[in-house]
Amino acid sequence: MKARPPVFQKFRDVQAELDRSGAALFRDAQGVESLIIRYPYSITYIHSYAEDSPFFLGLAEGRLRGSHCTKKGCGFVYATPRGHCMVCGDPTEWVDLPKKGRVHSWTTCHFGSEAFLKETPYNLALVEFEGAGSLLLVRLKDAQEKDLYVGMPVEARFEPNPKYSVTDVWFVPAK
Numbered sequence: 573m574k575a576r577p578p579v580f581q582k583f584r585d586v587q588a589e590l591d592r593s594g595a596a597l598f599r600d601a602q603g604v605e606s607l608i609i610r611y612p613y614s615i616t617y618i619h620s621y622a623e624d625s626p627f628f629l630g631l632a633e634g635r636l637r638g639s640h641c642t643k644k645g646c647g648f649v650y651a652t653p654r655g656h657c658m659v660c661g662d663p664t665e666w667v668d669l670p671k672k673g674r675v676h677s678w679t680t681c682h683f684g685s686e687a688f689l690k691e692t693p694y695n696l697a698l699v700e701f702e703g704a705g706s707l708l709l710v711r712l713k714d715a716q717e718k719d720l721y722v723g724m725p726v727e728a729r730f731e732p733n734p735k736y737s738v739t740d741v742w743f744v745p746a747k
């Protein structure tokens with residue numbers, strides 16, 4: 573009978589064990605053990621960003637784009653762009669957001685999808701911008717969990733070799 577895989581409490585250690593043997597047990601803070609395995613998985617996905625395209629094209633140009641409602645008397649600004657206004661239903665237009673904002677809330681992720689595995693654990697923040705009525709969910713790098721606080725000034729960084737993906741933007745503490 574095969575022995576139980578070794579138990580780890582840090583996902584980083586689980587990843588190292590998966591590289592070694594392909595199986596590990598992760599024990600969470602409540603003592604629940606999850607068996608985690610590694611197996612090859614590959615897919616080529618053809619995806620159209622359709623009306624979201626200007627957002628990703630903007631990231632590649634170092635621009636953070638939101639949208640704003642065009643209706644007089646509404647003008648709601650979305651930091652997470654939307655094609656139509658959630659307040660009044662009118663179509664929106666693209667706008668450039670400030671590259672600086674403040675942390676509205678955050679969480680530290682100890683699991684990540686494939687694109688973020690190398691940087692796990694990582695921080696996800698909801699960033700608020702001057703003049704915008706909604707928030708942007710984005711990674712917050714170069715900051716320890718213990719140093720984060722609500723209202724912390726942060727600024728955008730852009731991938732110099734863009735992949736036209738959400739990984740093309742992240743925030744860091746503002747200088």
Ligand SMILES: [Zn+2]
Pocket residue numbers: 641642643646647648657658659660661662
């Ligand atoms: Zn509106």
